Amino acid sequence: MAEPQQLRPDGSDPDPLAVAERWCEEGRGVAVATVISTWGSSPRPVGSQLVLDEDGRFAGSVSGGCIEGAVIAEGIEAIRDGRPRVLDFGVSNERAWEVGLTCGGKVRVYVEPVED
Amino acid sequence: MKHPLLHAVLEARTRKRPLVLVTELGSGRQWLQIEGEPASGLDPGVSEAARDALRRDRSETVELAGAGYFLHVMSPPLRLFVVGAVHIAQALVPMASLLGYAVTVIDPRRAFVTGERFPGVTVVTDWPDEALDAAGLDARSAVVTLTHDPKLDDPALRVALDSPAFYIGSLGSRRTHARRIERLAGAGFAPETLARVHAPVGIDIGAVTAAEIAASIVAELTAGFRKR
Numbered sequence: 001m002a003e004p005q006q007l008r009p010d011g012s013d014p015d016p017l018a019v020a021e022r023w024c025e026e027g028r029g030v031a032v033a034t035v036i037s038t039w040g041s042s043p044r045p046v047g048s049q050l051v052l053d054e055d056g057r058f059a060g061s062v063s064g065g066c067i068e069g070a071v072i073a074e075g076i077e078a079i080r081d082g083r084p085r086v087l088d089f090g091v092s093n094e095r096a097w098e099v100g101l102t103c104g105g106k107v108r109v110y111v112e113p114v115e116d
Numbered sequence: 117m118k119h120p121l122l123h124a125v126l127e128a129r130t131r132k133r134p135l136v137l138v139t140e141l142g143s144g145r146q147w148l149q150i151e152g153e154p155a156s157g158l159d160p161g162v163s164e165a166a167r168d169a170l171r172r173d174r175s176e177t178v179e180l181a182g183a184g185y186f187l188h189v190m191s192p193p194l195r196l197f198v199v200g201a202v203h204i205a206q207a208l209v210p211m212a213s214l215l216g217y218a219v220t221v222i223d224p225r226r227a228f229v230t231g232e233r234f235p236g237v238t239v240v241t242d243w244p245d246e247a248l249d250a251a252g253l254d255a256r257s258a259v260v261t262l263t264h265d266p267k268l269d270d271p272a273l274r275v276a277l278d279s280p281a282f283y284i285g286s287l288g289s290r291r292t293h294a295r296r297i298e299r300l301a302g303a304g305f306a307p308e309t310l311a312r313v314h315a316p317v318g319i320d321i322g323a324v325t326a327a328e329i330a331a332s333i334v335a336e337l338t339a340g341f342r343k344r
Contacts (some may be wrong), residue, residue: 021126024119032117036141036186037177047175047188084144108177110186112144114117 016060020051020114029054030114031075035062036086040105054079062109063089074111084112117146124148125190134191134256136166141177141184173341193218194256194341199244199272200263201228204287207330208260209237215334217258222247224268245271253279258337260285260317264292270299277309283340285317285333314340 016032023030035048043064050068052058052075062071067089074087090106121137128135128150136149138158149155149166158166162180169176169187177186196212198205201223212219213236220238223229229239240247248259259276260283261269269286276284277300288296293315300310318332319339 015129017122017126017129021119021122024122032122034186034188036175036188046177047190084141086141110139110141112117112139114119114122116119 016049016051019059023051023053023057024114029079031078031111032114033062033071033075033109033111035107036110037108038105039107042105042107044107050075052076063107067107067109071109071111075113078111078113082113082115084110086110121146121148129190129192132192134170134189136170137188137190138162138166139186139188141186191256194258195220195251196337197222197248197251197253197257197259197272199223199259199261199268200265200287201225201233201239202262204262204326204329204333206233207327208262208333209234211330211334212337213237215338217337220247220251222272223263243271244268245275248272248275248279253281255280255282257281258283258285258340260287260333260337262287264288266296266299270296270303273300273313274303274305277305277312282344283314283337284312285314285336287317287329288315290316 020030020032030051030053033050035044035046038046044062048062050058050060050062050071052072054076056072056076058072061068071087074085078085087109125135125137125148134151138147138149147155147158149158149163151170155163162185165178165180166187169189173189173191175187175189177184194217196217196219198208198219198221201221205221209219209221220240221229221234222240222244224241224243226241229241253276259272259281261272263269264287273284273286286293286296297310314336318329319336321332323329323332
């Protein structure tokens, strides 16, 4: 997996959509992943976004880090087949600490390719 | 997402326009609902739900007419204008920043306004009325005056009361506030307009220290936005 984008000088996340647009303009295939529902407490709120390109570079986040890999893999598929998809992730309480969904929560993520 | 739509979202953000990106989850079709503008081609019921989400500042998934939609609210940060670079401001500014406010400190007394006292926030040394006029107060803006000095507080309150700001607060005892209300009434403000000024500022938690007063102010500010 590629390194995430650097933080801005003030320490905040880069605006993922601005990164997506820049990558599009560079001619890369790009997908956007958005947290659309959460159950229980979850590390990133509804509306959190991660953008990625066809090589797996990404910016932003949709979790504490546990589902990013799966989301990026699905995003690369979405860039290839041009179809959006809804992904569900649920984690049992025992696994929750290991993977970062500390609550045993569930998240639903919408993944869509950016098209011309 | 179509690239032109992505561009439109970013452009509206640059203009600091609150917006909702509406996605029909089954089909992937999308619409942009920008505050105060019609969303062309969007079902009126869905548009209504999007505007409601915008008002509540809350992204959510909804089922409408048998279809699932994600309403993604992308609003610029709430703005807080603090008039008076005083001791309480030094506690209030970081607390409000933590709550996500874009904070501006206004004080024409240059000695008060140094970057060291207020790291990381916008500081303005114009007169409060000029600074607030230039800022263009809207329904996502709040104004808190902290100087106790009518020369500084009153002009700020006059601009705030003429605006749709969701919260206006003014530091000062009941007596100070009674005199302030008299002056503003004399300037032509109606009693129901003057009732918008929260004073004594902050919810009553028996605050004593500057930090406690700041905590009571951010609590009232939050209520002012969430319970509006």
